[in-house]
Amino acid sequence: MSLPNDLLDAEFAELDALLANTPKPLEALDVAMLDGYLCGVLIQPRLIDEAEWLPGIFDFDGRALPADADPAWLDRITTLTRRRHSALQRSLAEQGWFDPVVVDQPEDEAAEPGDQPLSEAEQLQRDTYAALAPASRPLLAWVSGFAHALERYPELGEIDEPGIDTALARLFRHLPAETDEEKEILATLDREHPLKDVDDAVEELVACVADLNDLTQAARYHVDTIRRDQPKVGRNDPCPCGSGRKFKACHGK
Structure with missing residues (x-):
């Protein structure tokens, strides 16, 4: 069940069409990539302002x-993006x-006589999609968007926490493996x-994101304690400015 103020199906379709324009x-994200990107922003070990993350949806190269x-x-x-970001955060x-x-x-449909040949990029995209396990194919766009967020904000990968490494590995299993290690x-x-x-696969993806959210929550909402060089002034104490008035009637207003 979606939370109040989340996007309706028609609004997701509208957002996808707007991004395509x-x-x-510029090479913008599609709506599935955007969803993964927003989750990648939300689980970072620091709060990221909208002004910082919003430009990332319009171009992969920034x-x-x-x-x-x-x-x-x-x-x-x-x-629309702000509403989806808020709904994901609350959920x-x-x-x-x-x-x-x-x-x-x-x-893929068989090519018909007279069809335009695929470009090199289009053929590469199809080959990449076909090489994935069937359970991973529908998640490729979402995880690509999530990975885009981690490229822009690498702080998550810099945390020495086995739980984070495990969750990321189980998310990135839905991307093409390129190196021998992968x-x-x-x-x-x-x-x-x-x-x-x-x-x-979807259930595991959601569980991994929820785990990452839990693992980074303390750092994300950490508040530094302010140390005072001087004792705190009471409201009925003389104002430190030397006016002779009580603090509450002077600089404590």
Whole structure:
């Protein structure tokens, strides 16, 4: 069940369409990537202001929007994204759970005579998708967005905490393994923690994000204690400024 003020299905579709209209040559996230990105922002060991994380949704390389970007378009994206960010934050805090945006891609159709050949990038994307385990394919976009957040904010990976490493490994199993080490980790996970189907994969993904949220909560909301060089002045004490009046009637107002 979604929390109050979360996006409706039609609003998720609207947000996806708005992101697709991001001015070129910027490469914006799609709505599933955005969802993963927001979770990657929320589980950091520090609170990240909207002004810092919002630009990351418009381009993977961090390029800024053009100065002449449509203000109405930008305002609508910001409004919808802010609501989803708030809903995710509340859901993790109050329930330790959330419903991720998972969009499965349709099966490839056989090429018909006269069809335009795929570009090199499109063919690479299809090959990458096909190489993943069936349970991981619908989560590829979401986890790619999550990884995008960790690239922008590497503080999480700098924490020496085995629980964080384990949760990240179980999330990144849904990305293509490139190095021998990644392939070995994936093989170990498939052997020790096999995924039956997409529902099982989604449940594990949500649990890993909830674990990360719990592991970083203390650091995220840590408040430094302020040490005073001088004793605290009582409200009925003489004001330190030397006016002769009580503190409450002078600088303590």
